[in-house]
Amino acid sequence: MPPQPEDIRDAITVNSWDRSRWVLPALAWVCFAVLVIASGWELALFVKRRKARKGPDRRKAMEAVRARWVSGVPAEFADPKACLSFYDHSYQNLKEYIGYYLDTPTMGLTADEMREEMQRLGAGPDLTQKVAKVLEACETLRYTRDGVSSNMGAAHAVAQDMREILNTKR
Numbered sequence: 001m002p003p004q005p006e007d008i009r010d011a012i013t014v015n016s017w018d019r020s021r022w023v024l025p026a027l028a029w030v031c032f033a034v035l036v037i038a039s040g041w042e043l044a045l046f047v048k049r050r051k052a053r054k055g056p057d058r059r060k061a062m063e064a065v066r067a068r069w070v071s072g073v074p075a076e077f078a079d080p081k082a083c084l085s086f087y088d089h090s091y092q093n094l095k096e097y098i099g100y101y102l103d104t105p106t107m108g109l110t111a112d113e114m115r116e117e118m119q120r121l122g123a124g125p126d127l128t129q130k131v132a133k134v135l136e137a138c139e140t141l142r143y144t145r146d147g148v149s150s151n152m153g154a155a156h157a158v159a160q161d162m163r164e165i166l167n168t169k170r
Contacts, residue, residue, distance in 0.1 A: 062100045066166045069093040077155040084142065086155060090162055091138040097166060098131055111135035127168055134161045 072089040074082040098114065099106040102121050109117060115132040137158050 058100045058103065062097055065093050065097045065100065069097075069162060069166060073159055077152045083152075083155050087138045087142045087158070090158060091135065091142065094131065094134055094138075094162065094165065101168075111139055127165065130161050130165050134158055134165065 069090065072086065072093075074086055077083050077086070095106050095109070095114070098118070102118065102123065104117065104121065106114060106117065111132050114135055115128055118128040118131060137154055141154060141158075
């Protein structure tokens with residue numbers, strides 16, 4: 001430092017720079033560490049929220065319902081107990097499938113309520129009519145005492161309509 005500096009601030013800045021040179025890089029490393037930790041935290045929260053989304057993948061669930069229904073179709077509809085089991089099975093699987101299809105709970109709905117809900121949610125009119133027809137047939141034949149044994153044609157019609165419904169792509 002010169003014996004009589006013109007401006008004392010210049011001398012202090014020049015003299016103190018050697019001691020404080022580490023502050024800026026240290027501050028940069030601290031900011032970088034905070035950025036990395038915060039990014040990791042946000043990524044962990046994103047993954048957690050994504051996994052916590054509603055239940056199973058709809059496409060996989062719909063495929064599982066299709067496979068379950070196909071495995072429950074009897075070879076012949078001559079046996080009244082097999083027909084009754086088929087109607088129960090079809091009724092429950094159709095409601096579950098449409099619930100996944102529309103992404104809404106449908107298990108407590110009757111055929112008429114299902115028709116209204118599907119129309120409200122914008123499902124195709126053909127699909128809506130087929131679903132309502134199958135549900136009405138299943139409800140009628142499930143709760144009719146002698147309707148199951150005398151109506152094999154209805155069982156074949158329900159099976160055909162169910163195949164068409166379960167092969168509908170959204």
